[in-house]
Amino acid sequence: MTDIELRPICDAIGVEVLGVDLREPLDPKTAKAIEQAWYDYLVVLVRDQDLTLDQQTAYAANFGKVAVRHQSTATKHEQNASNALMLITNVRENGKPIGTLPDGEMMFHSDTPYYENPLKATLLYAIDVPSHGGNTLFSNSYKAAETLPESIKKRIGTKKALHIYDYGNQNKTEDSYDISVHPHYFHPVFRKHPETGRSALFVSELMTEEILDVSPEESRELLDFLFEHQAKPEFVYEHKWRPGDIMMWDNRCSVHARTDFPRDERRMLRRITLEDEHPVFAGEPPLQEATVE
Ligand SMILES: [Fe+2]
Secondary structure, eight states: OOOOEEEEOOSSSOEEEESOOTTSOOOHHHHHHHHHHHHHHSEEEEOSOOOOHHHHHHHHTTSSOBOOOOGGGSOHHHHHHOTTOEEEEOOEETTEESSBSOSSOEEEEOSOTTSSSOOSEEEEEEEEOOSSOOOEEEEEHHHHHHTSOHHHHHHHTTOEEEEEOOTTOSSOOSSSOOTTTSOEEEEESEEEOTTTOOEEEOOOTTTEEEETTSOHHHHHHHHHHHHHHHTOGGGEEEEOOOTTOEEEEETTTEEEEEOOOOTTSOOEEEEEEEOOSSOOEEOOOOSSOOOOO
16 A cells, blocks of 8 residues: 555546656555556656756656666756756857757647657656746547547558657648658557556657558548547646646657747756657557546
8 A cells, every 4th residue: 555646637638647756666565556546647747856867867767767868858957967867958158059949839749759669758847937928738638549430440541651850840841841851750549558558649749750561642631530549628628837837747748839938938857768668559440449547
């Protein structure tokens, strides 16, 4: 038994864990309980934490291997702090952002699907937040998969999609990307989660460029449908950050987006990620709508 309390955030996705102080190491039972809650709810929030980078990294390490960043994409400030850190911030020194992804909104995406082995988890810790905006939206990709019309499931059931990303753009600015220039990978449209066995829709507006083995017109039509579908309010939770919030999300079965916020207000969050110990498994199109407990 542990002393933690689980409080679901909304019907769509997410759970708040109460009764933990993440400055201290988690005992194995508590870590296991949080991990299971994460599988059940996809996004785990803990509020009112006061964490150093080392404490955040230690919390992350309960759930997998902490990922080391490609240092070519990290700023000097990030490199000096840790080879695992991404600082999501609009704070600038001498006119240059000290971190990554500084300004503006971001379309729905999962983190790094353009690699063969995308990141399993992302843990974001809020230090400074603006007075309004800069919220993170999370969408449940199991529910998106389960509620697709049967006709669409049939059309995309065994297909793969091309994921590609142009670093530096937070929203798509090109109609199509040159795959010789940008990191990219082909993954199944339905992805089987290795822990839960459930199928999730594994596409997103920011990262997914094309569905393979259909005409360009059909690919565009299908992707437009899927992007609109996964953004439906019934699958989405919008998180308004408070300093001291730490959220862990599962990139295998959720996508996230960011709302715009005032450029002249300070926003700073620390990101640590986890590698995936499994390859990407192909999933079956879900037969019927299941409920997320
Ligand atoms: Fe992201």
